[in-house]
Amino acid sequence: MQIMKKYFLFFAVTAFILSCDKKTDKNSNLKILPDSNGRISTLNVVVDNNLWEGAVGNAIRDSLAKPTEGLPQDEPVFNISHLPPKTFSGFTTKGRNILIAQLGDENQFSMQENVYAKPQKVVFVVGKTESDLIHLIRQNSDKIIDNFKSGDVIETIRRINKSLLSDKSLKDSLGIYLPLPTAYRYATKTKSFFWIRKTIQEGHMNIVTYELPYRDFSNEQDVLNFVIKTRDSIGKERIPGPTDGSYLITEEAYSPFINKDMLDGRTCWETKGTWEVKGDFMAGPYVSYLIDDKTNKRLLVLEGFVFAPSALKRDNVFELESILRSVKFL
Incomplete structure (x- = not known):
């Protein structure tokens, strides 16, 4: 005592x-x-x-x-x-x-x-x-x-706020703000889909964001199935791999983690897992947010993924997660 x-x-x-x-x-x-x-x-x-x-x-x-x-x-x-x-x-x-x-x-x-x-x-x-x-x-x-x-x-x-990328594309097209550092560059920029990339010594860090038609979900498994199906479809259509016919998909060997949360006052589902490239030997972690944006009658997807073979990736994923979790709806 x-x-x-x-x-x-x-x-x-x-x-x-x-x-x-x-x-x-x-x-x-x-x-x-x-x-x-x-x-x-x-x-x-x-x-x-x-x-x-x-x-x-x-x-x-x-x-x-x-x-x-x-x-x-x-x-x-x-x-x-x-x-x-x-x-x-x-x-x-x-x-x-x-x-x-x-x-x-x-x-x-x-x-x-x-x-x-x-x-x-x-x-x-x-x-x-x-x-x-x-x-x-x-x-x-x-x-x-x-x-x-x-x-x-x-x-x-x-x-990050010490050196921000000056760009209004996300605001004008999707009505959102993300605190993007100047080290990030647009890999793809269209009216409804954005792929933003940062080169790092071991590889690259990526952010993708796009909107989908609004729908409801019956349970958490329904959400997870939808997230995986959508990721794989968008990957095939929008995110090609390094060789002809290769593209990004959700790794099939591991089931992603899913968690219901809130971002800027909106319900969202956070999923964390690993991705791979179909038709090639590339893989890495990702974090994704499916946001229930009832106000604008849509679902909004924010996702970050990292490619850094043989390197530790926790801090890279956390930077992406911090950026995505700081989304503001305008």
């Missing part, structure tokens, strides 16, 4: 000292926080060494460093760095994503923003026992991931 109280006191005192140590704007009486730092999809975990090396650490790794959905090879949701409590001060408190886990007198779970720096997401998990701590981490793992990922999307778009 003394050990538990020691660490609980450590974090309480640390939080108090840090809050008092921050500069204050005399005119507004608001804390002036330092800028946060850290790469996209990275997470600093502050937890005692003994907990990290045991079942609690395993629960954190299993929940937050599990394989990312929809990628052809295993890449963790987050790259995790472990920080013992005694090292959590100064520069290490400025990470954008921080999880603090500890033993204490009461079970607690909270998600806070801009605690030590800004922009920043901090998740606090306190358990009376190791079993309680593990339960809280596993029970809230989806919330934790969504919380940190939402901050990563905002940070990605903030960086």
Whole structure:
């Protein structure tokens, strides 16, 4: 119990000292926080060494460093760095994503923003026992991931907004806005179909968007069947492969992940999976959004896919996902 109280006191005192140590704007009486730092999809975990090396650490790794959905090879949701409590001060408190886990007198779970720096997401998990701590981490793992990922999307778009492609084609034809970086170029541009590409060292990143006649769906499987059928049809018609007669299709060996969500106030279905080129040896991950745009009596498709053989692709897919999730209907 003394050990538990020691660490609980450590974090309480640390939080108090840090809050008092921050500069204050005399005119507004608001804390002036330092800028946060850290790469996209990275997470600093502050937890005692003994907990990290045991079942609690395993629960954190299993929940937050599990394989990312929809990628052809295993890449963790987050790259995790472990920080013992005694090292959590100064520069290490400025990470954008921080999880603090500890033993204490009461079970607690909270998600806070801009605690030590800004922009920043901090998740606090306190358990009376190791079993309680593990339960809280596993029970809230989806919330934790969504919380940190939402901050990563905002940070990605903030960086993208520094250098945007100046083009009104999507606005004029589809009535939408996407924050496209200047590194992207149009591969195909028609009145109703757009294929936008960015060249990277290992290959290329792609965005396609188009509209379809409006229809309803009876269930999730109906949506998934429609998405696959439409992707394969559009791929054959609009996205040729490198050899004659080859074209992009959904890889048949793996069933895509599907999730119902909201984008800019509209219902959508997100699917993640892998694509391949029929008639050639090319493949990679994709993320697709089928948006129920009742207002304009249509379905709108936003999709991103990556070709980067032998390279890690998680961060490429996340950039595409961030752009697509930032769609605005005009």
